[in-house]
Amino acid sequence: MEQAKERAETLCAPGSGTVRRLGGASYAIDFFDEENGDVVSPIGGVVTHIGDGGNRISICSHSGTAVSVGVGVIRPGRQNTAEGCHFYVQEGEAVNTGQRLMHAQLSRIRRSGGSPECVMTVDGAPGVWQTVGGGAVRAGVTPLLRIGGEPNKQEMR
Numbered sequence: 001m002e003q004a005k006e007r008a009e010t011l012c013a014p015g016s017g018t019v020r021r022l023g024g025a026s027y028a029i030d031f032f033d034e035e036n037g038d039v040v041s042p043i044g045g046v047v048t049h050i051g052d053g054g055n056r057i058s059i060c061s062h063s064g065t066a067v068s069v070g071v072g073v074i075r076p077g078r079q080n081t082a083e084g085c086h087f088y089v090q091e092g093e094a095v096n097t098g099q100r101l102m103h104a105q106l107s108r109i110r111r112s113g114g115s116p117e118c119v120m121t122v123d124g125a126p127g128v129w130q131t132v133g134g135g136a137v138r139a140g141v142t143p144l145l146r147i148g149g150e151p152n153k154q155e156m157r
Contacts, residue, residue: 008148009061011042012097013137014069015118019144021131025122027144029137037071037104039118040140041095048091055085055114057101065147066123071104072114085109098140122147 013019015029015038022028031037045061056070071085087102089095106116122145130146137144 008146009043009063009065010143011065011067011120011122011145011147012040012140013142013144014039014042014101014120014139015071016137016139017118018135019137022119025145027120029118029120031106031116031118032136037106037109037116037118038100038139039069039071039102039104041097041099041101042069042120042140042144043067044096045094047089047093047095047101050087050091054087055104055109057087057089059095063148068121068123069101069118071102071106071118072109072112072116120144 013029015031016033017029017031019027019029039057041059043059043061043065045059045065045067047057048060048066049058051057051070055072056068058066058068060066085102085104088100089102095101104116110116131144136142
């Protein structure tokens with residue numbers, strides 16, 4: 001259990017809005033502002049991949065937690081497109097929690113058939129998953145998920 005404490009990490013909300021759990025370790029944030037799709041890093045680490053579609057970014061934390069954050073989930077029958085997304089980081093770059101990763105023009109994403117929400121998926125994390133926040137969240141400020149540490153009633157393996 002001592003090893004889990006050492007590797008405990010807290011992930012902050014990558015966008016400002018209302019959060020909902022999609023299942024497992026996936027969360028969606030419906031942005032408060034209909035136009036401002038600013039996305040920040042939920043954890044410190046290194047950018048490992050910027051998706052070919054231009055709307056998703058992956059980060060690996062210093063303890064090995066892999067996090068993927070994207071905007072504009074594509075509905076069935078539509079093509080994924082980078083239209084409306086601008087990145088402020090590149091692959092291989094070190095990032096801090098709360099650092100701006102990308103900006104998405106939500107109205108353009110909506111017009112191209114995407115869903116104007118931020119989706120975060122976590123993979124490769126050791127230990128226990130605990131929700132430490134929910135409801136209304138602020139990008140880079142509100143704790144959303146804690147990985148590792150000691151289990152409690154909210155354990156979400």
